[in-house]
Each structure stands twice: as C-alpha cells, then as structure tokens.
Amino acid sequence: MSPSRKRTAAAHLVKQFAVSQRRACRVVDQHRSSQRYESTPKSDEGPLLKRMSELVRRHPRYGYRRIAALLRAEGFRLNAKRAFRLWRREDFRVPRKQAKKRRVGSSANACHRRRAAGRNDVWAWDFAFDRTANGTTLKWLSIVDEFTRECLALEVGRSVTAEDLIETLAALFRQRGAPNHLRSDNGPEFAARAIRRWTERLQIGTLYVAPASPWENAYAESFARNCGTSSWPRRSSAACKRLEL
Known part of the structure; x- marks a missing residue:
C-alpha cells in the first residue's frame, strides 16, 4: 500500500473509531511524519x-x-x-500474464514407435462426432485393442465426461482385464486429472501422442473413420432411440 493510501486509511481509523493518530499509524504501518505530510x-x-x-x-x-x-x-x-x-x-x-497450460503428449508415444506387443498391451481410444437428423451432436467413444484390432467398446452420448470414461474402462477391465497402456490424444477428457490419477493408481501407462498429430493414434483414428462410412448410420439410429432424441 502506498503512503498516500496509508494516510487515507489512518485518517479513516481516527474518524471512524475515535482512536489516536499514533495508534492508527501503528495499525497501517505508517510513520507519523509521513501521516502529517501534506504534498503540494x-x-x-x-x-x-x-x-x-x-x-x-x-x-x-x-x-x-x-x-x-x-x-x-x-x-x-x-x-x-x-x-x-x-x-x-x-x-x-x-x-x-496467464501461464500457458502445457499440453501433454509426445511423438515418442506414437503407435509406429511404441507398438503393441500383444493382446491387452495397448488400447487406443478416441472420440468422433456425429449429428442426428434434428442437428443434435452425438459424441462417440471407441476403444480398440491395437494388437488384435478388436473393438472393445463403442459408446455414444450427448457428452462424455472423465467420470464416464472411468466407468466404461472399469467395466471392460472386469470383462477382459486391464491393458498395460492406454493411447490417446491430449483431449481434455483423456488428459483429465481424474483419469491420470485413476490409471496411475492401477499402474496403467498413459501414452499421450503429440498435440495436433492424429496420425500418431492411427488405430483409433482408422477405426473411427471406417465406422463413419459403414455402421454408424445404422448405429446412430438405434442410439437416437435409446437417447430419445
């Protein structure tokens, strides 16, 4: 606080609470000579x-x-x-200045560099988007075993949170065990603190690919692209009925 503001605060204390100038100066940490000073x-x-x-x-x-x-x-x-x-x-x-949030991810985690060594070694997951006839956005979550190319989960909803992802993964783990690694981009749902803490607790490695590099998560991207040209129109219709869209 500047001396002039301290001077104003001390004067307010003297007037409002009827305390001495000495005590008011002590409260605001102002020297009495500075308090009495009047600038021209x-x-x-x-x-x-x-x-x-x-x-x-x-x-x-x-x-x-x-x-x-x-x-x-x-x-x-x-x-x-x-x-x-x-x-x-x-x-x-x-x-x-607001510190820029550092985005997680590295090309060292790309699928062509860190290859799946066997079943349940690396699962790739990603989101894709679709629209219903009335314009409502649908968010599709796909999870693929990179070694077997098997689609493990295909979920749809208006929105998917980190908690929804944990629930989906937990159900898969009960069915077929947990993978050694999960590969994804650094989207907010995948890189959420809840996801990272949960996978760390289960000792599951997270392979975040480099920002703006979808080709480094090629298995999930390829699956989403193929689904978009084949089975999604039929699946979207069923999903709309379930969601009452």
Whole structure:
C-alpha cells in the first residue's frame, strides 16, 4: 500500500473509531511524519493524472516507463521518478500474464514407435462426432485393442465426461482385464486429472501422442473413420432411440 493510501486509511481509523493518530499509524504501518505530510500538487497534476489513467486503460500491458514516454510525447513534463511516484500513488498495475497450460503428449508415444506387443498391451481410444437428423451432436467413444484390432467398446452420448470414461474402462477391465497402456490424444477428457490419477493408481501407462498429430493414434483414428462410412448410420439410429432424441 502506498503512503498516500496509508494516510487515507489512518485518517479513516481516527474518524471512524475515535482512536489516536499514533495508534492508527501503528495499525497501517505508517510513520507519523509521513501521516502529517501534506504534498503540494503541481498545477499540471490534475490533467496529467487524467491523461495517465486514460493511457493505462488503453494500454494495459504498458508499465510506467512506457506510459511516461507517451505523456512526454504529448507535451507533459514528466521524468521517470515522478512517473513512478504517481504510478504507485494511483496503484496502477500491469496485469500478470496467464501461464500457458502445457499440453501433454509426445511423438515418442506414437503407435509406429511404441507398438503393441500383444493382446491387452495397448488400447487406443478416441472420440468422433456425429449429428442426428434434428442437428443434435452425438459424441462417440471407441476403444480398440491395437494388437488384435478388436473393438472393445463403442459408446455414444450427448457428452462424455472423465467420470464416464472411468466407468466404461472399469467395466471392460472386469470383462477382459486391464491393458498395460492406454493411447490417446491430449483431449481434455483423456488428459483429465481424474483419469491420470485413476490409471496411475492401477499402474496403467498413459501414452499421450503429440498435440495436433492424429496420425500418431492411427488405430483409433482408422477405426473411427471406417465406422463413419459403414455402421454408424445404422448405429446412430438405434442410439437416437435409446437417447430419445
């Protein structure tokens, strides 16, 4: 908090709670000499602050030095020291950049590099999308054993969450055992924290392929593409009846 803001806060405490100036200064961590100080504003400070506020709103990523340079270009007399003092006093801030979320995945996990060694070694899963006659979006989940090329699951719904994926996998594990690895892209459902913790607890490896590289999950992509040209129209009709679409 700047000294001027502390000065305002201390004055409020004195007026609102009838405490001494000494005690109010101690509460806000303000020296009493600073509390009693009265600055003499310069004649141009009003227009300067107004323009400074406008520039800060227009250029939120600019710091006080760049704002000061713009003000000087407009004819204001302002050095870096004064600009910093006014910046602190008005509590201007440059918003912090949001850290970019690092997407998981690597080409080392591609199907042509990390091949399935046998049944239940690697299961590939992926989503595909379809539409009903009335325009409702359907989300298809397919799970394929890469070694046997067997389709283990084909689920459909308006939306599929990480919890739905865990439920589907758990049912498959009870039927035929768990795989050594699951291969997928880094979509939000597959890379969800719930999925990663659950597979880690069961000691199942997750093979996330590189971002924007669907060919690295070729078995799941190929299955989805073939289904899209053959059996999905018939399956979609049945799914619509089950979902009452």
